[in-house]
Amino acid sequence: MEAVQLNANRWEAVRWAAVSTGYNSEFLAAKEKIMECQKSLEFTNKGLQLKPNDHVLLYIKGRALFLFCGLNSLEKRAMVSVFKTTGNEPPPSINRALSIFLQAYSIEPKYIPNLLYLGHCLISLGDKVIRNTLVRATIFTLSSFPLICCLANPH
Numbered sequence: 001m002e003a004v005q006l007n008a009n010r011w012e013a014v015r016w017a018a019v020s021t022g023y024n025s026e027f028l029a030a031k032e033k034i035m036e037c038q039k040s041l042e043f044t045n046k047g048l049q050l051k052p053n054d055h056v057l058l059y060i061k062g063r064a065l066f067l068f069c070g071l072n073s074l075e076k077r078a079m080v081s082v083f084k085t086t087g088n089e090p091p092p093s094i095n096r097a098l099s100i101f102l103q104a105y106s107i108e109p110k111y112i113p114n115l116l117y118l119g120h121c122l123i124s125l126g127d128k129v130i131r132n133t134l135v136r137a138t139i140f141t142l143s144s145f146p147l148i149c150c151l152a153n154p155h
Contacts (some may be wrong), residue, residue: 011050015057018043022060030075037064055108062100063117065092069124094124112138 007013018040025036041064047057068079069092098121104114115138122131 009050011047011054014043014047014050015054018047018057018060022064025064030071031078034075034079037068040064053107055104055111055114058100058104058107059111059114059117062097062104062114065100066094066097066117066121068092069094069097094121097121098125109137 021036021043022040025033025040028036040060044057044061044064047054048061051057068076071079098118101114101118101121104111105118108114115134119131119134119138122134
């Protein structure tokens, strides 16, 4: 975050601030998690202003929206109040997350974390045909990385 404070218009610094705050949020209690995700979304939106077609930033934004959808009712109420007090966009939906993951996919179709969350969205929405196609695409992508295949299939 210090790099962003030193130069808020440096795309790389903003990108990694978004990534680090997004992943850090997974290890926090509910209220802190929501606030950290909010920071991540602010960095993500700033990064997307600087570089609109960055697949990693799009993935981070979609992931945050998707994870918000899985919050319990108390966490969702807290999240809504955070969004209302900061004036940001309305509560997320799986369809909004899916559209962002699809945008990232159109830029970089072999980005495995994005493929994983595309699958999560499709499973959540019950689209089995597209989900199965995505699973095959992911397996094909993983086969491009022999070490990962050896670790995943030890025989």
